[in-house]
Amino acid sequence: MQPYLRRDDRVVEGAALEKQCTGNCTVGSNPTLSANLNKAPNSVINSKIKYLLLFCQFLFLFIVFLALFIFLSFWLHVSVNSWTLVVAFLSYVLALTITIIIKYPAKSHLLVLALFAVATPLIFLGGTNLFGRTYDTNYDGLYYHEPAIMALADNWNPIYHPTFPLRTPQIGSRQLAEGNPKVLWAIDASIYKVANNIDSATLINLIFAFIAFVFVSASLLSLGIKQKLAVSIALCAVLTPLFLAQIFSTMEDSFGYDCLLIALASIIQINKKKHISLYVGCLFGAGLLLAGSKFSNLYFALFLVGLGIYSFWRLKLYYAKYLYVMVAGLLLAALLLLFNPLVTNVTQFHAITFPYNESGFTRSFRETGVPANIRHDSKLELFFYGIFSSSEISNSSAPYAYARLKAPLTFSLRELLIESQSTAKLVGGYGVLYSGIFIISIAGYLYLILRSKKRSTAIRMWWVHLGVVAIILDAFVWPIPNYARYNSQLYLLPVVIMVALSLIKKKNIYDRTLLVALIALVLTNFYFDMIPSFAIKESAFQRIDSQLSSLEASHKTYDVYSSTFYPAYTELTVHHVHMIVVNHPLQCKQAKYLIFAAGTQLCPVSTRSVNQK
Numbered sequence: 001m002q003p004y005l006r007r008d009d010r011v012v013e014g015a016a017l018e019k020q021c022t023g024n025c026t027v028g029s030n031p032t033l034s035a036n037l038n039k040a041p042n043s044v045i046n047s048k049i050k051y052l053l054l055f056c057q058f059l060f061l062f063i064v065f066l067a068l069f070i071f072l073s074f075w076l077h078v079s080v081n082s083w084t085l086v087v088a089f090l091s092y093v094l095a096l097t098i099t100i101i102i103k104y105p106a107k108s109h110l111l112v113l114a115l116f117a118v119a120t121p122l123i124f125l126g127g128t129n130l131f132g133r134t135y136d137t138n139y140d141g142l143y144y145h146e147p148a149i150m151a152l153a154d155n156w157n158p159i160y161h162p163t164f165p166l167r168t169p170q171i172g173s174r175q176l177a178e179g180n181p182k183v184l185w186a187i188d189a190s191i192y193k194v195a196n197n198i199d200s201a202t203l204i205n206l207i208f209a210f211i212a213f214v215f216v217s218a219s220l221l222s223l224g225i226k227q228k229l230a231v232s233i234a235l236c237a238v239l240t241p242l243f244l245a246q247i248f249s250t251m252e253d254s255f256g257y258d259c260l261l262i263a264l265a266s267i268i269q270i271n272k273k274k275h276i277s278l279y280v281g282c283l284f285g286a287g288l289l290l291a292g293s294k295f296s297n298l299y300f301a302l303f304l305v306g307l308g309i310y311s312f313w314r315l316k317l318y319y320a321k322y323l324y325v326m327v328a329g330l331l332l333a334a335l336l337l338l339f340n341p342l343v344t345n346v347t348q349f350h351a352i353t354f355p356y357n358e359s360g361f362t363r364s365f366r367e368t369g370v371p372a373n374i375r376h377d378s379k380l381e382l383f384f385y386g387i388f389s390s391s392e393i394s395n396s397s398a399p400y401a402y403a404r405l406k407a408p409l410t411f412s413l414r415e416l417l418i419e420s421q422s423t424a425k426l427v428g429g430y431g432v433l434y435s436g437i438f439i440i441s442i443a444g445y446l447y448l449i450l451r452s453k454k455r456s457t458a459i460r461m462w463w464v465h466l467g468v469v470a471i472i473l474d475a476f477v478w479p480i481p482n483y484a485r486y487n488s489q490l491y492l493l494p495v496v497i498m499v500a501l502s503l504i505k506k507k508n509i510y511d512r513t514l515l516v517a518l519i520a521l522v523l524t525n526f527y528f529d530m531i532p533s534f535a536i537k538e539s540a541f542q543r544i545d546s547q548l549s550s551l552e553a554s555h556k557t558y559d560v561y562s563s564t565f566y567p568a569y570t571e572l573t574v575h576h577v578h579m580i581v582v583n584h585p586l587q588c589k590q591a592k593y594l595i596f597a598a599g600t601q602l603c604p605v606s607t608r609s610v611n612q613k
Helices: 007-020 033-039 041-048 050-075 084-103 107-131 139-153 171-179 183-195 198-222 227-238 241-246 253-271 276-291 295-314 320-349 359-369 379-388 413-421 434-451 461-476 484-502 509-553 567-574
Strands: 557-562 578-581 600-604
Touching (some): 050 084, 050 107, 050 183, 050 276, 084 107, 084 183, 107 183, 107 198, 139 183, 139 198, 139 567, 171 320, 183 276, 198 227, 198 241, 227 484, 227 509, 241 253, 241 484, 241 509, 253 295, 253 484, 276 295, 276 320, 379 434, 379 484, 413 509, 434 461, 434 484, 434 509, 484 509, 509 567, 557 567, 567 578
Parallel strands (some): 557 578
Antiparallel strands (some): 557 600
16 A cells, blocks of 8 residues: 555665765765655656556456455355445455554545545445446347356355356357456455446446556656556557457456556566565466456466566565565465366366367357358468468358458458457457558567667567467467457557657657557547447447336336346346246247347237146
8 A cells, every 4th residue: 555665665765775875975975865765766656647557456456356365255155245345345445544554654545545445445346337228238148147146146165066147049159257357356356236227237347348458558658658558558458349349348368458458567567676576466366356357368377477477586676585485376276267167177077267178169169259251270370370360250141251351550441340349250259450550560579679779769679579479379269369359469469569659769650650640540449449339339238228217117028038148137127027938939920129138029918828837
């Protein structure tokens, strides 16, 4: 909670300041240590976004604490309930209060904590009310994410009872709910229990996007990048078409991408020796949330946590001896959060990545995630088509689902509409302008290699090489590198080039032109998605709300059958629609179909046929 440098950080910074003194330095002529620290170039974060950054750290670490609290409760045979979120928050605030009283007796620190403790519930109350008026219309969200959240909120304890308790319409949704990581689902379930509306839980997407933006902005400022430029680059990193596609969904790709940004920002701060112990905690927390939300994030979680540990050890700080204790704590927390599914999958299904190890699921990746005309191509070809094709719908069985290459920086109205309303496009899913952005980014990378040979550039190219190679190679880990939401790290490719260009001390006209062009194109790519996306979502939400309100106002009792989406029953319950769940297709002249849950039939009980009765 301390916004200024901690004791051990002061020791290191003080030593660095003493090193800078020449032979003219004397005890009497030097200003105090605190004065030097306040005037240090890296203190720009403290002077500009100090408290905003501190609040985001407070909020982020609370989410990590909440996840640990929930899974510790599972081990103690306590399921998610209406008090989970409240008790976790009070425990978190109490722990921080005790820490501050012991280590930082100044009253100002307690006042800051009190302000944060009041602001956080207000954000959650306002946000859950706002997001409670939205609907998750994404297939995967309705298919298995929401059922898993509902089960956790309905006393499912995955530690002692790994079998999924809900009888969902399709077996596949139960397998996915049983075998996948459950950290984000547990967090969402705690919000759902308080708000009594499952869509309110999607507030977490907006919260994490904001936290990631502040973390990235602060890390760029600590590198010496000017404020306006740092904020612009941070916006380019956070505002992606993936964020727009999943902001109102319980899907986890956008959440994982934000955790990736938080981890990267924490590594930068560790290397800049800024509040190191705090940022190590943020890095470990981001790694846990990454690994605990989606299997495809495991590789990045291990890589980033390993890079952070190496950075911490390399600095050889005063309290580096505690690294072993911190790593031991990380491993214990990982066991707590990841026992289900990593250990449970091995003991129950004999494979860590169940159900993706099954031939049916593996085959479905190619059948449902790749257009027919490139289905048998190599991973490299799929990667190429995924970037340079026009955007296509996410249903490969449709006859018009076809990978069509297009000229970079061009798009049609049809492509723009498809891009803005489909969660996971088969190809071209990074935005209508991304193919051009990718080419310019690669050209910028080659330009930086040539530029770095001049001494005046002063770029440490090793981290640029590491970033570019890691971003591209990770796309080939999964069997379908054409799928945008599995390879969200590609959004960071232009950001790496922007940061490298920003760090050039003596910029020429080419540096500035390339930097401005990338920022403008990335933000325009987002803007082209944002306008139709929100317009389409607003229209869809109005139609869904109108239909559900009409069903509620009819005061009729309906037979309801859902062929795919179990959450349809929950939405009807929330809107007080009287219903009887049936397990067979319905036949009646007055049959209705839910707009947001395809295949969900409703028939008034009074219209039942004799055979149905």
